[in-house]
Amino acid sequence: MQRITIDPITRLEGHGKIEIFLNSDGEVASTYFQIPELRGFERFCVGRPVEEMPLLTNRICGVCPEAHHMAAAKAADAVYKVDPPPTAKKLRELLYSGFYFTDHTTHFYALAGPDFVMGPDAPVAQRNILGVIHKVGLEIGGKVIQARKYGHRIVEIIGGRKVHPCTSIPGGLTKGITEEQRQEIEQIGHWAIEFAQFSLKLFSDIVLGNSQYVDLVLNDIYTHRTYSIGLVDENNRVNFYDGKVSVVAPDGERIGKYAPHEYTDWIAERVEPWTYLKFPYLKKVGWKGFVDGKDSGVYFATPLSRLNAADGMATPRAQEEYEKFYETLGGKPVHQRLATHWARLIELLYSAERIVELATDPEITSPNFHTTPTEKPTEGVGIVEAPRGTLTHHYKTDERGILTEVNLIVGTTNNYAPISMSIDKAARSLIRKGSVVTEGMLNMIEMAFRAYDPCFGCATHSLPGQMPLEVTIRDANGNPIEVLKQFCE
Amino acid sequence: MMQNPELGWNLSPSPNSTPRPWIVIGLGNPLLGDDGVGWRIVERAAQRYNASPHSYPQADFECLSLGGLSLMERLVGYRKAIIVDSITTGKQPEGTLLSFSLEDLPALASSYTRSSHDTTLPEAIQVGRMMGAPLPDFITILAVEARRVYEFSEELTPAVAAAIPRAEQMILDLLVEEAAHDLA
Numbered sequence: 001m002q003r004i005t006i007d008p009i010t011r012l013e014g015h016g017k018i019e020i021f022l023n024s025d026g027e028v029a030s031t032y033f034q035i036p037e038l039r040g041f042e043r044f045c046v047g048r049p050v051e052e053m054p055l056l057t058n059r060i061c062g063v064c065p066e067a068h069h070m071a072a073a074k075a076a077d078a079v080y081k082v083d084p085p086p087t088a089k090k091l092r093e094l095l096y097s098g099f100y101f102t103d104h105t106t107h108f109y110a111l112a113g114p115d116f117v118m119g120p121d122a123p124v125a126q127r128n129i130l131g132v133i134h135k136v137g138l139e140i141g142g143k144v145i146q147a148r149k150y151g152h153r154i155v156e157i158i159g160g161r162k163v164h165p166c167t168s169i170p171g172g173l174t175k176g177i178t179e180e181q182r183q184e185i186e187q188i189g190h191w192a193i194e195f196a197q198f199s200l201k202l203f204s205d206i207v208l209g210n211s212q213y214v215d216l217v218l219n220d221i222y223t224h225r226t227y228s229i230g231l232v233d234e235n236n237r238v239n240f241y242d243g244k245v246s247v248v249a250p251d252g253e254r255i256g257k258y259a260p261h262e263y264t265d266w267i268a269e270r271v272e273p274w275t276y277l278k279f280p281y282l283k284k285v286g287w288k289g290f291v292d293g294k295d296s297g298v299y300f301a302t303p304l305s306r307l308n309a310a311d312g313m314a315t316p317r318a319q320e321e322y323e324k325f326y327e328t329l330g331g332k333p334v335h336q337r338l339a340t341h342w343a344r345l346i347e348l349l350y351s352a353e354r355i356v357e358l359a360t361d362p363e364i365t366s367p368n369f370h371t372t373p374t375e376k377p378t379e380g381v382g383i384v385e386a387p388r389g390t391l392t393h394h395y396k397t398d399e400r401g402i403l404t405e406v407n408l409i410v411g412t413t414n415n416y417a418p419i420s421m422s423i424d425k426a427a428r429s430l431i432r433k434g435s436v437v438t439e440g441m442l443n444m445i446e447m448a449f450r451a452y453d454p455c456f457g458c459a460t461h462s463l464p465g466q467m468p469l470e471v472t473i474r475d476a477n478g479n480p481i482e483v484l485k486q487f488c489e
Numbered sequence: 490m491m492q493n494p495e496l497g498w499n500l501s502p503s504p505n506s507t508p509r510p511w512i513v514i515g516l517g518n519p520l521l522g523d524d525g526v527g528w529r530i531v532e533r534a535a536q537r538y539n540a541s542p543h544s545y546p547q548a549d550f551e552c553l554s555l556g557g558l559s560l561m562e563r564l565v566g567y568r569k570a571i572i573v574d575s576i577t578t579g580k581q582p583e584g585t586l587l588s589f590s591l592e593d594l595p596a597l598a599s600s601y602t603r604s605s606h607d608t609t610l611p612e613a614i615q616v617g618r619m620m621g622a623p624l625p626d627f628i629t630i631l632a633v634e635a636r637r638v639y640e641f642s643e644e645l646t647p648a649v650a651a652a653i654p655r656a657e658q659m660i661l662d663l664l665v666e667e668a669a670h671d672l673a
Contacts, residue, residue, distance in 0.1 A: 044641035
């Protein structure tokens with residue numbers, strides 16, 4: 001049997017790699033995707049006060065600290081059974097919208113963009129954000145940098161500092177915002193709407209205007225019919241910060257919605273012998289293996305699944321785009337995973353519109369931003385939508401609020417099974433008997449998981465700061481017969 | 490467009506936007522075992538610097554858990570930078586101290602794979618320069634070889650911790666040497 005390994009070779013064995021096993025005919029026999037796992041976080045937290053969690057969890061990784069900060073704050077609210085005042089909830093959501101705006105912008109222009117703007121077969125040296133800027137123009141590059149800066153600025157105003165916010169505590173926030181700050185955020189919001197509309201136009205021109213890309217997006221290689229989940233408000237519209245998790249079947253039927261404290265009734269975790277990380281699945285449907293369909297409990301949690309799981313968007317311009325999205329792609333739900341890039345831009349527009357909505361809310365500058373907890377702390381669950389999937393924090397404490405148990409299901413973990421399936425399908429479709437494995441082919445396999453925006457947060461800390469990939473093709477005895485590197489040693 | 494001068498880069502530097510001389514950044518996650526070594530080194534170097542600031546050129550010290558574009562954004566407005574981090578080449582004994590320029594980083598890490606969530610720092614620096622951002626013309630990286638960077642802990646392994654005094658001294662020496670070099 002031959003074996004292809006896509007492996008982060010500067011890292012320890014066993015972390016974050018894709019293995020593709022070929023049979024003696026040179027066709028794909030099986031694939032495995034192993035995600036680097038951060039070990040011992042639960043144990044690290046036990047014995048600490050629950051109030052520390054919004055600060056501690058936002059140090060889990062440098063990619064989405066704001067998401068952990070929010071999920072932790074909501075779980076801590078629940079532990080103390082305290083309902084923050086409306087101003088606190090709105091300010092948290094406003095901060096979170098600023099974060100989404102930055103994060104989705106970065107993904108589209110730095111990660112997804114190169115595949116479409118430069119093309120999936122473009123030389124790797126050009127398939128990056130620099131290539132994108134060269135091609136679409138310096139002015140757009142400037143806008144991308146500006147968009148990031150504005151998003152960071154909102155986080156800084158409400159969260160007290162850039163990137164790693166520190167103001168959410170059980171019962172609300174430690175500070176509010178002034179009228180001057182409100183005006184600044186509102187101004188940013190108007191700019192953000194224009195930028196998001198511009199980005200959607202760019203997507204429309206570059207991707208939808210190119211029949212080859214449309215074929216690629218609609219291609220069966222990148223299609224999976226699984227359940228979709230996502231947080232929705234009381235009107236079943238997409239919400240990133242609050243609400244219930246809606247669960248929609250592959251045929252579009254909503255099988256239910258769960259509140260954060262009900263998550264264990266809905267989500268179970270499957271253990272596989274070849275990886276440390278568990279595979280979450282829908283408990284009510286059951287685990288049937290890595291397969292599509294209504295009988296399989298595999299679900300996904302991404303911008304695309306959030307749109308599928310909702311009835312619409314809560315802001316007018318994003319709603320228009322939502323309708324256009326489903327009209328263009330043939331109705332709900334959409335299963336073509338590359339359409340996630342489009343869905344992400346619709347969410348980008350929603351986050352921008354939401355910034356303006358919240359910044360112009362009459363309550364937003366109210367000094368009533370905290371409710372003092374009075375109940376004894378016990379147990380609580382907080383859920384937010386991280387950009388790359390539903391994020392669940394579950395804490396148990398003693399009566400002093402000292403943590404006794406912690407469980408987290410993070411964004412990318414939700415998507416572990418569907419990402420594995422997407423890689424498998426792409427590999428099987430692209431690597432055929434007798435075919436030479438090219439770099440373009442490997443990139444198209446990478447595109448299968450890039451749509452999910454998987455976050456290997458831990459891999460971004462130590463230098464070199466990114467996960468290089470290596471592909472090794474091995475013969476039946478495990479000896480490498482060819483090494484394809486997307487990496488220069 | 491926003492008019493707030495606090496936001497956005499000054500793309501055509503004015504006399505009022507003189508870049509600050511030095512930034513020393515400790516990178517990593519202080520909760521992830523040996524990944525926190527960059528923070529420890531920079532915290533200690535900052536303490537010694539603050540004890541006698543007149544012995545050194547003007548420098549700011551920061552500890553961050555960022556990469557790619559976000560890290561590049563923090564370098565804007567400085568003439569020179571030292572970045573201190575853990576590194577996992579797997580080819581050196583734990584605790585080995587490596588020093589190299591940013592230009593040499595691509596030799597250790599691919600600058601073009603797209604699998605993680607951000608760009609590499611060299612790529613981000615190129616983006617910044619393309620946009621006209623005033624970025625340091627001198628970026629040195631100090632890295633400590635580490636293995637245990639996946640497990641949550643605030644403890645460092647002894648071999649990695651042993652590298653701290655040497656690394657801290659290297660930072661301070663570099664500040665002095667470069668200042669002398671500038672004068673010459």
